[in-house]
Amino acid sequence: MIFLDFFFAFLIGGIICVIGQLLMDVGKFTPGHTLSILVVSGSIISGLGWYQPLIDLAGAGATIPITSFGNALTQGAIAEAEKHGWVGVLTGMFEVTSSGISAAIVFGFLAALIFKPKGKAN
Amino acid sequence: MDQQQYQQIEDQITPPTPYVKNVLKAFLIGGLVCTIGHAFTYFYIIFFNFTETTVGNPTAATMVFIAALLTGLGIYRKIAQVAGAGTAVPVTGFSNAVVSAAIEGKTEGFVLGVGSNMFKMAGSVILFGVASAFFVALIKLILVTMGVVEW
Amino acid sequence: MVILFKTKPSILACGSVAGPEERKSVFYSYFDAVVEDERWNQKTNEQGQAKMIQEACEIIMNKANLKNLDIDFFLSGDLVNQMTPTNFAARELASSFIGMFSACATSISSLIVASLLTELSASEYAIAGASSHHNATERQFRYPINYGGQKPATAQWTVTAAGYALIGKHNPSLPSIVAGTVGKVIDYGEVNPFHMGGAMAPAAFDTITAHLKGRNQKISDYDLIMTGDLGKIGLKILKAMFAQTGAQQNELDVFRDAGAEFYGEDEAYLAGASGAGCSAAVYYSYIEQQMKSGRYKRVLLCATGALLSPLSFQQGETIPCTAHAIEITME
Known part of the structure; x- marks a missing residue:
């Protein structure tokens, strides 16, 4: 059911964003605090083993929100810890480099070469 | 007039945060961003032989690229004013934070400006x-x- | 603390320059110059701002038929760290210079000092004023220009503009400065850097009240009391404060705010304009011209400033604010 697949991507992705919006509006957190909280939450949910089922259900609805960054790093660390024990906890995180970060660095650099910030309201 | 009295006046006049409207907009636009991402996962699985476990990386990179472009053109900021967390929470928001800071630092050079400010x-x-x-x-x-x- | 200027120094000439975005301002037609490029064809925003300040001063000198060396004092400030745009502009001007910082209230604090120097006969010609640059200010106080942070309805838009006035001996046919009030620093505990109007309104209230009391005046003695950049919401709060102390509706109508009106009703600018250049560019163009034309006989200009820094905000400090007022009359 391809429709249902997209529906869950939309639903779960939207819900995670709503949690972020509530943290900012009701919790009065800055965007920086909000995103940090979400990343840590993703990490903890991952440790409990609940993030993968979320990805299975929602696909990009769970991998696109920043929570998945916490999940990816945690899964990396846990997988290596399973193989190599204590040392793996440290080295595991470096195995799973997030493509989001490296892509942002590369495109950020390229954008800085091309663009100039412009202060226009509309 | 003391601080408490003033607080009352200020709270009365300051327009309240439109919680429901903000949440609705964050849900719709955030959901839409993820749906677009989901379309890319299909694209990469069908045309580039990625599997469901490996498709996360090219998808995130593509979304990051689109957000970087929109940031440079000054469009991301305008969408974000409407979307709030809907564009901040997806990986596109991470891209926007990195790219906007990088562009901003350009006048201080690529090492002291772009390099040092990118992750501000x-x-x-x-x-x-x-x-x-x-x-x-x-x-x-x-x-x-x-x-x-x-x- | 009210200061009376017995010699009534006059505003001999004004110069105002604004950036491209300020074409959308309702005060646009009153500005002397509007530049197409927001960096004034310089490499950086900060250099552009220095250029903008220089240009405003040159306009004044041309109007008054003066040269650099005729200017005894240059009193000015801006919002950038260590006020480099102003300092760099002063390097080109080559007058005696005091950099002044009262955040967005600098447009008036500089005028008070210039009037004092004129009153003392220490200065024949002094240029006073302030400027702000949207890009240079936002990146320092808030986020990078292209960062997608959702701003609340109380947020204001920092203008790119400079406004300067030439202060000299009394001339009965020109707007003249009769009194000024140096404000205290008032802090009612506001912590939200996106609600400057709410933070600054108490300071404006305090200074205006002190001025009226010190001068033994009523609100209705004025044709206009114009605050600097409280914005739409801050102006409403200020009016509510005066209403609570017994001011009537016709008295409340005397109050206007440069920031609230600057961009008209355009919602893209949320609660309106802000920045040291906002009040300076409006006071030293529109207000001066309206006074010269005889529309206003007695005006109280009260510029407000939020004395925060990005560090003080991150360290969880509240936002202390100040307001300085100057009373201008036209005979």
């Missing part, structure tokens, strides 16, 4: 992502060693 806002996300991954894995390792849980 996104840095905390990386710190807490890595640190929490470390502690969660450590706790899991301890629990497994103690025999409380299994891998």
Whole structure:
């Protein structure tokens, strides 16, 4: 059911964003605090083993929100810890480099070469 | 007039945060961003032989690229004013934070400006992502060693 | 603390320059110059801002038929760290210079000092004023220009503009400065850097009240009391404060705010304009011209400033604010 697949991507992705919006509006957190909280939450949910089922259900609805960054790093660390024990906890995180970060660095650099910030309201 | 009286006047006049409207907009636009991402996962699985477990990386990179472009053109900021967390929480928001800071630093040169400022806002996300991954894995390792849980 | 200027120094000439975005301002037609490029064809925003300040001063000198060396004092400030745009502009001007910082209230604090120097006969010609640059200010106080942070309805838009006035001996046919009030620093505990109007309104209230009391005046003695950049919401709060102390509706109508009106009703600018250049560019163009034309006989200009820094905000400090007022009359 391809429709249902997209529906869950939309639903779960939207819900995670709503949690972020509530943290900012009701919790009065800055965007920086909000995103940090979400990343840590993703990490903890991952440790409990609940993030993968979320990805299975929602696909990009769970991998696109920043929570998945916490999940990816945690899964990396846990997988290596399973193989190599204590040392793996440290080295595991470096195995799973997030493509989001490296892509942002590369495109950020390229954008800085091309663009100039412009202060226009509309 | 003391501080408390003033607080009353200020609260009366300051327009309240439109919670419902903001949440609705964040849900719709955030959901839409993820749906677009989901379309890319199909694209990469069908045309580039990615599997469901490996498709996360090219998808995120593509979304990051689109957000970088929109940031440079000054469009992302305008969408974000409407979307709030709907564009801040997806990985596109991470891209926007990195790219906007990078562009901004250009006048101070590529090392002192772009390089040093790039993670001005996104840095905390990386710190807490890595640190929490470390502690969660450590706790899991301890629990497994103690025999409380299994891998 | 009210200061009376017995010699009534006059505003001999004004110069105002604004950036491209300020074409959308309702005060646009009153500005002397509007530049197409927001960096004034310089490499950086900060250099552009220095250029903008220089240009405003040159306009004044042309109007008054003066040269650099005729200017005894240059009193000015801006919002950038260590006020480099102003300092760099002063390097080109080559007058005696005091950099002044009262955040967005600098447009008036500089005028008070210039009037004092004129009153003392220490200065024949002094240029006073302030400027702000949207890009240079936002990146320092808030987020990078292209960062997608959702701003609340109380947020204001920092203008790119400079406004300067030439102060000299009394001339009965020109707007003249009769009194001024140096404000205290008032802090009612506001912590939200996106609600400057709410933070600054108490300071404006305090200074205006002190001025009226010190001068033994009523609100209705004025044709206009114009605050600097409280914005739409801050102006409403200020009016509510005066209403609570017994001011009637016709008295409340005397109050206007440069920031609230600057961009008209355009919602893209949320609660309106802000920045040291906002009040300066409006006071030293529109207000001066309206006084010269005889529309206003007695005006109280009260510029407000939020004395925060990005560090003080991150360290969880509240936002202390100040307001300085100057009373201008036209005979």
